Amino acid sequence: MAPSTTHITVSGLRFAWPDGTSVFDGLDLAVGPGRTGLIGLNGTGKSTLLRLIAGELRPGAGAVRVAGELGYLPQNLTLDTTRRVDEVLGIARTRAALHAIEAGDVAEEHFAEVGDDWDIEERTRATLDQLGLTHVGLDRTVGQVSGGETVLLRLAALLLRRPEVLLLDEPTNNLDLDARRRLYAAVDAWSGVLVVVSHDRQLLERVDQVADLREGGVRWFGGPLSAYEEALAVEQEAAERVVRSAEADVRRQKRDLIEAHDKLATRARQGRKAFETKREPKIVMGNRKRAAQESAGKHRLMHEERLAEARQRLEKAEEAVRDDDEIRVDLPHTAVPPRRRVLSLREVRLRYGGTADLEVVGPERIALLGRNGAGKTTLLTTVAGRLAAEAGEVSAHVPMRYLPQRLDVLDPARSIADNVRALAPSANPQHVRAQLARFLFRKERPDQLVGTLSGGERFRASLAALMLAEPAPQLLMLDEPTNSLDLASVRQLTSALESYRGALLVASHDLPFLHGIGITRWLRLDGELTETEPPPA
Structure with a gap:
C-alpha cells in the first residue's frame, strides 16, 4: 500500500x-x-x-x-x-x-x-x-x-x-x-x-x-468475508494435500529404516556364524567385521537422517494447516419425542409489558425476534424462573437450562471446574476435567477463576456448565449467544446445535446463525407474541 x-x-x-x-x-x-x-x-x-x-x-x-x-x-x-x-x-x-x-x-x-x-x-x-x-x-x-x-x-x-x-x-x-x-x-x-x-x-x-x-x-x-473464506478453503485444501504427502513420506522412511535394521541384523548373524566356523583367517574376519559395522552404521544413520528430514517436512506442512481453537461440543443425547410437551405459556403478562401464549411440543427450534426493548430477554428470564410474570401460567415439562446474554450463570470467584461441579454434584472430578477439555479448557485451565476470563472464554465456560449439568437440558434457551464469539466459534456452535436433539428457544438478531441451526418456527414479540414469516438470511 x-x-x-x-x-x-x-x-x-x-x-x-x-x-x-x-x-x-x-x-x-x-x-x-x-x-x-x-x-x-x-x-x-x-x-x-x-x-x-x-x-x-x-x-x-x-x-x-x-x-x-x-x-x-x-x-x-x-x-x-x-x-x-x-x-x-x-x-x-x-x-x-x-x-x-x-x-x-x-x-x-x-x-x-x-x-x-x-x-x-x-x-x-x-x-x-x-x-x-x-x-x-x-x-x-x-x-x-x-x-x-x-x-x-x-x-x-x-x-x-x-x-x-x-x-x-x-x-x-x-x-x-x-x-x-x-x-x-x-x-x-x-x-x-x-x-x-x-x-x-x-x-x-x-x-x-x-x-x-x-x-x-x-x-x-x-x-468481503465470502471471498476470504473461499481463498482460505483453497489454501487449506492445498496445505492438507502437502500434509498427506509428508505423512506418506514419513511412513515410507520408517519402513525403509525397519528394513535396514532387518538387513543389518541378518548380516550380523551371518558374520557371527562365519566367525564361529572359522572359515577364514582371524585377522581377515576381524577386518571384515569392522568394515561391516562401519557400513552398517553409515546405512542406519542415512535412514535415520531421512526419517528426521521427513518428520521436519511433515511438521512444517502441519503448521500451514489451521487448527483453530474452536468450541468442540458433543451435546448430550437429550432427545424429545415429536409429541412430547416441552413448554406451555398461558395468558402470560410479562413484568415490563407484553403478553405471551405459547405451546412448544417436541424438539422444535424456535427463533424469538423483536426490536430492542420489546421484551425478548424478559420473556426468556420469565420462562427460566428468574423473573415472575405479572399474570398467567408458565409450565416447563422437561429439564431446561438458560444461557443469558450477560453470561451471569457462573460464580466469578470460583474456578471453572468448581462452577461445573456445582451444577453436576455427582460427576467425577476427572470426568469434569475431561469434558472441559472439549470446551478448550485444558491442563490447568479448569482451575482458572471465572472472573478472570475473557468474553469468549466466559461463554465457553457457561455453555459447558449448562451442557454438563444434571439433569442435561431437554429445553435449551439462549439469549444472543453469538455476541461474544469469533467466526470460527460461531460455526462450531452452529454445528453443535445442529446435533442437539432437544428443544431450542433462541433470541437473536444474527439471521445467518438462526438459519444455520435449522429454525423450524419463527416468533416475534411486539406487544404480544405472534408467529411470523422467516426473514431472509
Whole structure:
C-alpha cells in the first residue's frame, strides 16, 4: 500500500498486559481508504489493537500513526443515563448558542461557539433519521432510549464529527434487525477509512478487504468475508494435500529404516556364524567385521537422517494447516419425542409489558425476534424462573437450562471446574476435567477463576456448565449467544446445535446463525407474541 494513501500505520508495535501476557510483539500494519474487516479468533487482540490505534492504550514499543481525525466506537459502551441526547451527540453547546442568538442574545462568544455550524440541528436530524432515530428528541436523556439506540446515538455523534478514520468494535452486538440494517446502510455509504471488528457475516460482506489477525501478524485478503473464506478453503485444501504427502513420506522412511535394521541384523548373524566356523583367517574376519559395522552404521544413520528430514517436512506442512481453537461440543443425547410437551405459556403478562401464549411440543427450534426493548430477554428470564410474570401460567415439562446474554450463570470467584461441579454434584472430578477439555479448557485451565476470563472464554465456560449439568437440558434457551464469539466459534456452535436433539428457544438478531441451526418456527414479540414469516438470511 503506497504511503501517500495510508491513513493508519502501525510499526513495530509491542504491547503486553500488566501481568506480562504478550499481545503484540513487533506488529506492522498499514490501512488505507476503504472498508476493512478485522477478524480473528477470540483473544488474538482485535479489540486491543483498535484501542491502541484510538489512543486508549499505550504501546510498550513501536508507533501508531493516524492521518486525519479519528472516530472510535468501542464494544462495551457505557454512557451516563442522565446526560441529554444533544450532549452525547456533542452539539449541546453549539445548540445552546444558536438558541441564544435566535432569542436576541448577540454576545460574541455565541457566534464563536457556532462558527460555521448554523445548520447543526438540521444535520443532526438528518443523521438521526439515517440511523432510524427520528423519534429520539435532542432534549431526552440517555436513560430514555434503549441499549441499541444508545449505540446508534454514539455512531451518530461520530458521523456528525465527519472523521476521516472510523473504528467500529462489534457495532451490531446490541442492535435489533432494523437497527442493523440502518448501520449496514451507514457502512455502505462510508467513503473514508473504516476498520470494523465484527463476527456479523452480513456486515463483513460489506467490506472491501479482510485483515486476518493471527499469531501476532496480519494477512490480507481482497473482497468481503465470502471471498476470504473461499481463498482460505483453497489454501487449506492445498496445505492438507502437502500434509498427506509428508505423512506418506514419513511412513515410507520408517519402513525403509525397519528394513535396514532387518538387513543389518541378518548380516550380523551371518558374520557371527562365519566367525564361529572359522572359515577364514582371524585377522581377515576381524577386518571384515569392522568394515561391516562401519557400513552398517553409515546405512542406519542415512535412514535415520531421512526419517528426521521427513518428520521436519511433515511438521512444517502441519503448521500451514489451521487448527483453530474452536468450541468442540458433543451435546448430550437429550432427545424429545415429536409429541412430547416441552413448554406451555398461558395468558402470560410479562413484568415490563407484553403478553405471551405459547405451546412448544417436541424438539422444535424456535427463533424469538423483536426490536430492542420489546421484551425478548424478559420473556426468556420469565420462562427460566428468574423473573415472575405479572399474570398467567408458565409450565416447563422437561429439564431446561438458560444461557443469558450477560453470561451471569457462573460464580466469578470460583474456578471453572468448581462452577461445573456445582451444577453436576455427582460427576467425577476427572470426568469434569475431561469434558472441559472439549470446551478448550485444558491442563490447568479448569482451575482458572471465572472472573478472570475473557468474553469468549466466559461463554465457553457457561455453555459447558449448562451442557454438563444434571439433569442435561431437554429445553435449551439462549439469549444472543453469538455476541461474544469469533467466526470460527460461531460455526462450531452452529454445528453443535445442529446435533442437539432437544428443544431450542433462541433470541437473536444474527439471521445467518438462526438459519444455520435449522429454525423450524419463527416468533416475534411486539406487544404480544405472534408467529411470523422467516426473514431472509
